[in-house]
Amino acid sequence: MTNHPVNEQLTKAQVINRYLKPKLAVKESADAFASSNIALCKYWGKRNGELNLPVNSSISISLGHLGSHTHISLSDTNEDQVRLNNQALALDSSFSKKVLNFVNLFRRDQKIPLIIDTRNNIPTAAGLASSASGFAALMLALNDFFDLQLDKTVLSAFSRMGSGSASRSIYSGFVRWNMGVDEDGMDSCATQLETQWPTFCIGLIKVSTTQKPVDSRTGMNRTIETSHLYNSWPQQAAEDLTSIESAIFSQDIEQLGACAEKNAMSMHATMISAWPPLVYWLPESLAVMHKVWQLREAGVSVYITMDAGPNIKLLFEEQQLSVLEAEFSTMEVVRPFAK
Ligand code: DP6
Helix, strand or coil: CCCCCCCCCCCHHHHHHCCCCCCCCCCCEEEEEEEEEEEEECCCCEEECCCCEECCCEEEEEEEEEEEEEEEEECCCCCCEEEECCEEECCCCHHHHHHHHHHHHHHCCCCCCEEEEEEECCCHHHCCCCHHHHHHHHHHHHHHHCCCCCCHHHHHHHHHHHCHHHHHHHCCCEEEECCCCCCCCCCCCEEECCCCCCCEEEEEECCCCCCCCCCHHHHHHHHHHHCHHHHHHHHHHHHHHHHHHHHHHHCCHHHHHHHHHHHHHHHHHHHHCCCCCCCCCCHHHHHHHHHHHHHHHCCCCEEEECCCCCCEEEEEEHHHHHHHHHHCCCCEEECCCCC
16 A cells, blocks of 8 residues: 555556556557447546546446557657557647657656557547547557556546546447445446347437537536536436346336436536536537427337537437337437347
8 A cells, every 4th residue: 555645636647556566577469449338327427526426326238349449659759659540649648648648647657758649430420439448459559568467447447537428448349337335446447337238229429510519527526516407316226226237137228217317407408507518419409308208108118318519419228229220310320239
């Protein structure tokens, strides 16, 4: 245990250093892939911003082959190189800084210039955030490149320090991120739910191409600080988590969908009541929502979830696919358990 004064927050580096061997081993190159994920019970709010420790536990579904590939290799110049989707980025761009700050936690004070090449195959039409899969893939690639030999729960906890939702992208299928209670956050990591649901589908509907004005990190901090509705969130999320988890195991789409939709709407209620208000919905988002509610009235079992943005994700089973494809022509479908 590192000695540190009581009440002083541990830094990422202090926590990570406890798991690193004294001498850094370096391979020539390493490759990794991590799926993107959609939360069914949302992570919304941090109890510790340095380590991204959440206020509540969350559950997600990973999106199979949709995600991030990261390739790390030694640089032949004496500078790092950061590439995203086949383009070299300036080292002072916000993406490069985020990536290199994370890499430095593992490279420590050793000056080993690296090429970090990230490719996202998340279709541009899907409107999904790539930071979860991006940090998880980077962590997996660093584990290989520096021969860290960390186990999956540690990889999940370390990915969480890059972006909270990345803790869940270490696994496929349904994933639960336990909020944990330990001060160093090492019990705040994800585990896979041991179940398969072959007919489960996610429909991605993009309603806008413009970048969201306020990112999740800023949005959740503003919500905690200013929304009077946030007080009820942790308790509600804990109840939703239990109900969603049991619906997953009993493959009950009505229970899962209703609870996931209510959870997303409750999160948005806390956002809308923040100041200045955070309204991520666009008129087009509402149009899709109304259409979904009409379909449900007509007996189609389909439910909505949304994150900090205007795009809609539908939750349903394969039986509903043809009806939904006819209604939403631009919908991108993911079957996480398809063989
Ligand atoms: C609404 O994981 O992007 O998508 O930890 O600050 O990087 P940071 O936040 P991030 O937040 C995701 C919020 C969400 C809900 C969720 O994915 O659980």
